[in-house]
Amino acid sequence: MHTAYIALGSNLGDKEANLRQALKLLTEQGITIKRVSKFFVTEPYGVIDQPSFLNGACCIETALPPLNLLETLLAVENKMGRVRLRHWGERNIDLDLLLYENVIMDTEKLRLPHPDMQNRDFVLLPLEEIAPELEHPVLHKTIAKLKDELVQGR
Secondary structure: OEEEEEEEEEOOOOHHHHHHHHHHHHHHOOOEEEEEOOOEEEOOOOOOOOOOEEEEEEEEEEOOOHHHHHHHHHHHHHHOOOOOOOOOOOOOOEEEEEEEOOOOEEOOOOEEOOOOHHHOHHHHHHHHHHOOOOEOOOOOOEHHHHHHHHHHOO
């Protein structure tokens, strides 16, 4: 089994129900949810003329390799009716693969670790809650350190 970390987000409809439904659908795909952060209300990133988000993170165990896990995340989004109207736009569900063990990869379909996670408080806040000592495999800093640097940099 492999350990991975997924970011959860929603800013349309019943946000908390959307996040919980996504977690349920992941388990139905054979993914084991090991830990889930509390959910944080955050402001939109990139495109700011949209509702606030509810964000979380989870630690999972899976037998799937990274690309198959990504396909599973996208399938759950599709099953939940996600519509991509604009880049970084509003969405009922967003599932991002942040880290997959210490895998570093850069393909057309998937970049690991997630290329911008260290700049996003809506990723680092919930991730720090469940994995503060987890080390970013490229930056070689813990999630707690990355979150502190992001907060101090404001």
